[in-house]
Amino acid sequence: MSHLATVSEVRLTRFKTFRDAVLPLEPLTVLIGRNSSGKSNALDGLDVLSRLAWGEDVRGALDGRHRDIGAVRGGLEGCPPHGSDIFELGCTVDTPWGAPAMLDVAVRVRPDVRIISEQLSGRMRDGQPMLLRSLAPESGGGSIVITKYADRPEPTYRVSSKGDRLFCSQMSSGFFSEVAREGDMIEAAEVLLDALRGVFHLDPVPHLMRQYVPARDAELRRSAENLSAAVGGIARRAPEEFAQLEAALRRIAEHPIEHLRTTRSDLDDVMLVVDEGQGGITPAREMSDGMLRFLAIATALITGRHGVDIYAGPSVKPSLTLVVEELENGLHPSQANLLLDLLHQAVARERTQVLVTTHSPALLSALSGDDHRGVIVCDRESGAGLSRLQRLPEIDGYAAAMAEGRLGDVVARGRLPLRPEERDYSDFDRLMGIG
Template sequence: MITELRLENWKSFGEATLYIDPLSILIGTNASGKSNVLDALQFLHGIVRGNIKDSLDAVRGSNDWLINKSSDYAKLSIAIGTTYNMIYEYTIVLGMLGGDFLIKDQTIKINGNIKYKSRLNQQSAILEAYNDDHDLELFGALEFMYSTLTNICLLNPMPQLMRGFSPVYTRLKEDAGNVAGVLASLSAERQKEIEDTLTQYASRLPERDIDRVYAEKVGKLGKDAMLYCDEKWGESGEVFTVDARAMSDGTLRFLAILTALLTLPEGSLLAIDEVDNGFHPSRAHLLLEALQTIGKQRNIDVLVTTHNPALLDALGTEFVPFVTVAHRDSLTGESKLTLLEDIEQLPKLLAQGTVGKLSTQGLIEKSLESVHG
């Protein structure tokens, strides 16, 4: 599992480290750098599956701002822990040559020792090293790192895409437009198990009396699928069936997040920007419960960004060690990452109110300005 992501001169960042736990919360104002962190994960996810151009094209925004304006290179480093107490590290340095991006330098370390180096390349050293002679220890590290980075999912559910028929497919797309197709691709036993869990959580949503959530294949060939839910209303308990076209954006986003948690390979990292976008505050506890419970059951780490004070308050003080604040240095303008528990004034801040209240009033960022200003 990924334990650390280190950024150097990446987009708005100078130097920063994100610590990743089973559930990690990234907070901060607009333009503080939260999405730039997710972009780094997106790039690392892409580079192990292709070349640098395709990987950069998948990153949000213009590549003109990929390297911090104060430098001529950007460095990303990721640490991956294993159940055998091994630590694998992959570091990649990006630069420009003739107006094009290239990989200037790459290293692969095992327990702090360099096992592979590569310079001036267009693909990941993890892929390159497969073609070279290497020992079994490095081979095992390469396979583990490849699997870990491939299983990063940056989920951005788009309800408008979930409302139509979707092809039957085994892996959830990042826009979640194929939720119905993923559910319909499962074995009958596994599909029922997942749909029962979806129903269990969806039935607790405040605006609908949902009795069942499910997907079915459609058409003669059964190559497409649609998402449905059965609702019970009134004393008679009469059932009304609606398809995804009649479901709210919030309900569809909620079902997409649950489906990701339930179908991603074990050991994945699920990252969601503005996880509660479109959610009513009353859903915060339910969303948090799903992220914690299902993530733990399936050994999936979850990283989310949020602005929602209701979600922050739902976390409670026991989650303070897992909250990271993205903020800008008042002198240099560079983005920084600070663990909430490392803020010296935190006890005094918490005496003034909950984390959600402090975030709403901007008191956390102000306390950091006084330190870095």
């Protein structure tokens, strides 16, 4: 089965600092806002959904017990809002047949860990409405109602589940595969899960990239610790992509670079090397943090889904949602246009989307007017301290502010020039951290 689908919306119903908030995702989404506004919490919501889509038990997935990527930020216990034992999340996925599929889930973390509510809804490939929902958990397990046709009030089937993992991740096996074979609900569930499994949160850790690594470990990991092997793999299997990576590296370096290559140890492990010509070489162990971080990000952007270590689900061609926080870290502001070029090239690729956070005025100024639809502003309300998310063009005062200059200039200026006849920019100023 071959499907391509992408996440178009994340619902932060009750999660950390969010209540009934929505994070819309464009091909390129740029999340901005002050420190502690909730940007990382929003990304954590997407990360939690992605981990649950693996089909592992909730505690194992969120506390990182079964994988080498570690726990979600704050772990399972950090997901509910303060004072609550329950968190709720949801998402919408655009399917290849044009009808969105939606998943909503509520998880209780105390006194025991259990999915207390799960709903899969939307339309199947044949156009029929679908609805899978859970009833209140019963002793020793959870009851799941499968309603094949959402316009019928009565449930079609009823089965039992332990409630320790997403039921829709178990739909392709056992009893459910028999009762659902008349329709396309299993296909819709797999398409939705594949989109979530394709979320790749890249968090490069430069000091981990300075060691020899096995050459066969060629799919970039989330920490980018195997960067040398990943770059070596690109050089072998995709010469054109490797040439793009070399060209990008030359654009950020202040000294001439002839080649990017790897050197091998006696144990056949590899390390990345920059060849500067005339006998000058710089191995990964001597490269700056900024160069290593840039190479990791550029590698993921240039190679797409076939170059990174994402979950290998039933889909032959999983989509990729690449998430990178503080994209500009370690780079001079003059490199903003290069970063934006790489971002645009990545999202032009089939079924690839990118979600980044940034504090860089230079990068914000490099965004075009068309890019602004994907700029999401995160801030905290002064009263309850809840985080909220707003599309930049929908903020009051946006049009007048953009008439004064580029977005990065507006942020860097410190305040907007106001004239009596113009609209009040105070809300816009506050959200952008101005004044």
